[in-house]
Amino acid sequence: MVPYSMYNWEELLDFTFLKHNIKYICRQDFDFKYLLASLNIDNSTGVYNVTRDEDRYQQRYYDDATSTIELGKFKERVNLIDLSKRSEKLISFGSVFSTVRIVRQLPESIEFWNRLMKNMLPNNPTIINIVDKIVDKIGVTNGFIGVHARLGNGFLKNQNNTIEGLIKRIKTDFEDNVCLTSKIFLAIDLKRDHISLQSFFQTFSCTYILDDFNDLLEPLKFLKNLKDDMILYEFLIPLVDLLVVSKGNKFYGTKGSTFSRYAQRLNEVW
DSSP states (O other): OOOOOOOOOGGGGGOOOHHHOOOOOOOOOOOOHHHHHHHTSSSSEEEOOOOSSSTTEEEEEOTTTTTOOOTTSEEEEEEEHTTTTOOOOOEEEOOOOOSSSSSSOOOOHHHHHHHHHHHOBBOHHHHHHHHHHHHHHTTTTTOEEEEOOOGGGGGGGGGGHHHHHHHHHHHHSSSSGGGGGGGGEEEEEEEETTTGGGGHHHHHEEEOOGGGGGGGGGGGOOOTTOOOOOEEEEHHHHHHHHHHHHHHSEEEOOTHHHHHHHHHHEEEEE
16 A cells, blocks of 8 residues: 655645635545535535546636637646536535646736735755755755656656656757766656666766765655654655755756646746
């Protein structure tokens, strides 16, 4: 059984902006009956289930009912203005996976989204302290290049292409091979000795990965969820990796990776 922990998102991210603009509650579990009870809904007529989840990309949501943007890989269109007219107390969504699921075209939507991205940042003091120390150790004076190589799971078949593509992009952006001696922090989901990574390490000799800073990760091994006494180390290591790589002077990611997309956003905000 895969371990999990019900950790409060407010202990990871700064929710100040949301608190000032949206009414929300933090769920204590994923039992739908508990959710209904917490909202004082005692029958199904108070609930409108939007998503049937027949497909991973079943629905796409539009803030502008007159939008001509096509569905793309999605199957069904839902205009948010129609949902706002529903009388049910609870509008329930299934998966809202995908950063392109919500089509934002109205000026107020775009402004809100941009403000959200700039304000809803990781702020856990233990994690931030670890990240800052790692960045300092790499070297703040001249900075470093942040690179994320997504090579596991659904990206296995393209491992070599991913690495070679990253090498080419970095070398193209830097004149006189300056990048060959630049410090690089590489966020990866494989071990350092994996064969697909060797060409990267051979090309860029001054490359660090998170394993090089194990001594600075010690405080994370004592970070515990007080609700279930679960040590959060294995859950939060990827977040530390992401935050460090996003601190680079320049960031290079893997196409199609949610991790890379978020790291890119943070890189533009820092």
